[in-house]
Amino acid sequence: MIFYALLDAYRSILKNKTRSFLTMLGIIIGITSVVVMLSIGLGVQKQVESQIGSMGVNLITIFPGTFRQGSARMGGGSISRLSIADVEKIRREATLVNAISPLYRINTQIIGSAGNWYTTVYGVSEDYFKIRGWEFSHGEGFSESAVRTKARVCVLGLTVATNIFGSADVVGEEVRISGNRYTILGVLASKGASGGMGDQDDQVLVPYTTFETRISRWRYINQILVSAVSKDVMYAAQEEIRNILRESHKLAANAEDDFTIGNQTDLLEAFNQTTMLLTIFLASIAGISLVVGGVGIMNIMLVSVTERTREIGIRIAIGARERDILLQFLLESIVLCFTGGIIGIALGVGISFVLERFFNMTVVFSIPVFLLAFIFSISVGVFFGFYPARKAAMLNPIEALRYE
Amino acid sequence: MKDLVIKLNNIKKIYNAENEEARVYALKGINLEVKKGEFIAIMGASGSGKSTLMNILGFLDTPTEGEYYLEGEKVNTFSKDELAEIRNKKLGFVFQSFNLLSRTTAFDNVKLPLLYSRPRPKDSEISRRVLNALEMVGLKERKNHLPSQLSGGEQQRVAIARALVNNPSIILADEPTGNLDSKRSKEIMDIFTELNKYGITIILVTHEHDIAEYAKRVIEMRDGSILKDTGGK
Numbered sequence: 001m002i003f004y005a006l007l008d009a010y011r012s013i014l015k016n017k018t019r020s021f022l023t024m025l026g027i028i029i030g031i032t033s034v035v036v037m038l039s040i041g042l043g044v045q046k047q048v049e050s051q052i053g054s055m056g057v058n059l060i061t062i063f064p065g066t067f068r069q070g071s072a073r074m075g076g077g078s079i080s081r082l083s084i085a086d087v088e089k090i091r092r093e094a095t096l097v098n099a100i101s102p103l104y105r106i107n108t109q110i111i112g113s114a115g116n117w118y119t120t121v122y123g124v125s126e127d128y129f130k131i132r133g134w135e136f137s138h139g140e141g142f143s144e145s146a147v148r149t150k151a152r153v154c155v156l157g158l159t160v161a162t163n164i165f166g167s168a169d170v171v172g173e174e175v176r177i178s179g180n181r182y183t184i185l186g187v188l189a190s191k192g193a194s195g196g197m198g199d200q201d202d203q204v205l206v207p208y209t210t211f212e213t214r215i216s217r218w219r220y221i222n223q224i225l226v227s228a229v230s231k232d233v234m235y236a237a238q239e240e241i242r243n244i245l246r247e248s249h250k251l252a253a254n255a256e257d258d259f260t261i262g263n264q265t266d267l268l269e270a271f272n273q274t275t276m277l278l279t280i281f282l283a284s285i286a287g288i289s290l291v292v293g294g295v296g297i298m299n300i301m302l303v304s305v306t307e308r309t310r311e312i313g314i315r316i317a318i319g320a321r322e323r324d325i326l327l328q329f330l331l332e333s334i335v336l337c338f339t340g341g342i343i344g345i346a347l348g349v350g351i352s353f354v355l356e357r358f359f360n361m362t363v364v365f366s367i368p369v370f371l372l373a374f375i376f377s378i379s380v381g382v383f384f385g386f387y388p389a390r391k392a393a394m395l396n397p398i399e400a401l402r403y404e
Numbered sequence: 405m406k407d408l409v410i411k412l413n414n415i416k417k418i419y420n421a422e423n424e425e426a427r428v429y430a431l432k433g434i435n436l437e438v439k440k441g442e443f444i445a446i447m448g449a450s451g452s453g454k455s456t457l458m459n460i461l462g463f464l465d466t467p468t469e470g471e472y473y474l475e476g477e478k479v480n481t482f483s484k485d486e487l488a489e490i491r492n493k494k495l496g497f498v499f500q501s502f503n504l505l506s507r508t509t510a511f512d513n514v515k516l517p518l519l520y521s522r523p524r525p526k527d528s529e530i531s532r533r534v535l536n537a538l539e540m541v542g543l544k545e546r547k548n549h550l551p552s553q554l555s556g557g558e559q560q561r562v563a564i565a566r567a568l569v570n571n572p573s574i575i576l577a578d579e580p581t582g583n584l585d586s587k588r589s590k591e592i593m594d595i596f597t598e599l600n601k602y603g604i605t606i607i608l609v610t611h612e613h614d615i616a617e618y619a620k621r622v623i624e625m626r627d628g629s630i631l632k633d634t635g636g637k
Contacts, residue, residue, distance in 0.1 A: 318566070319493070321489075
């Protein structure tokens, strides 16, 4: 029965090709935008996740000052400081910490034999490469002894190497930073450009001791990076570091922290929340167009019911039950939405593909998204088709047969 | 009494029953018995209640009062779905304005009642019965024509084929020749006469006396009551 009714519905839609297509257009646009928006949203999420994952191994970061959300106390970073003494104290006392590195930062021009480049120079310890999980495309990182002796050595990010030398094979070459010559020990393997955090390959790393003495005399460090011994003790390690730093900063028992400790998971969650919100927001806007499309369906179905009043009367007279008529019109609207939904999904995938291929955006093609769009389109058909279909089923056959 | 197809017992139809001033008595207590194989013409001026009677006989309308027995069963108490099934299996309708689905071939128009039959016959059975019905009205060759490609008489013959296709025991025809010239009218009435010979009960509404001539029994109505009934001849 359903099969024949479906066939009938398709036939009836094909009788009015232009009208059916225009009616469907609303659904097509709605579903297309839902699919595209969700694909982009999920793409952003995936990108952020991989970015944060690439930041390091069991990474805990410590910033000076507090960034408490939702309160007036923001940007206290200008008052409190982190120092090398803090780093040393953590290194000595913490038991759950595997590796630790301070991080100084300055933006400056560096000059090589084949050109120069404006980049960010970081002063870090030998552990930094391990903490951040950096691999080398050429050469290696600097050693503990290089840090101890304030050696003038450096490691280049891939972007810097290729922009100055046109190649990554530059181990043993020299660059000049702030008037001093540095020997290149290694070039980092690429981690790629990233949306939120800039090009991670655009950096130069030097021992922090060298940084302190030769590049900047600024003795307060921007950040401390710590690698916990395992993923399971992240929060315990954080607590341990917190106590060490409170002691180091001589904070009274009731005083608030003058530093902020964060880890990847927190960051990931924060980002996920943001991107999820963004995705939902985008999808909702797309959903509105779907609702508008649904209203279009309802409108046309009402017109169709009125136009076919006499036909409905005939069908009732020869034995159609109310539910037969209801099903007939409901199926027509569902078939319209179903077809529109399929076309919309195909278009959405096509547009997402073009965005990925030609506009360099990360998109995620997800089966649940397609299913969602599909179920959504059919729901629109049922929801907006029900009222007209019911109206048709409730027609009085005598009046319907008399209708001109 | 076994061959009594229809028995109406004091059927009344009152419009606006709840409002005394606007109340209209369309039928004022009709008593009627129809035996199997009768050919009845219901006559009367417009407003006499003959169309209301037809609608009630065809289960398109329900009486306000009174009992309706179809083949011995009281149908007042039937549900809407059961009435739909009766319309589908036991009755065939023929209308003045043919009421075929436009943009639908003669074949598919005739097929329509079978699509609402439960259980639905097999496709081969449907096809056989549709062609049979079309053959009876002499239009087998024109099965793929659309209503717009058929003359009025031919359209009405398609409508009769549609009424026939489910082997009904009663055919109800409301002014079936009202839109046709006398030659086509005769063709249609000849078909009805022929069908009546097979034992199908035919009840038709008309206001033309020469059409009523074909019937074996003429019922004349006025103001919602039966004025004259010639009875079975």
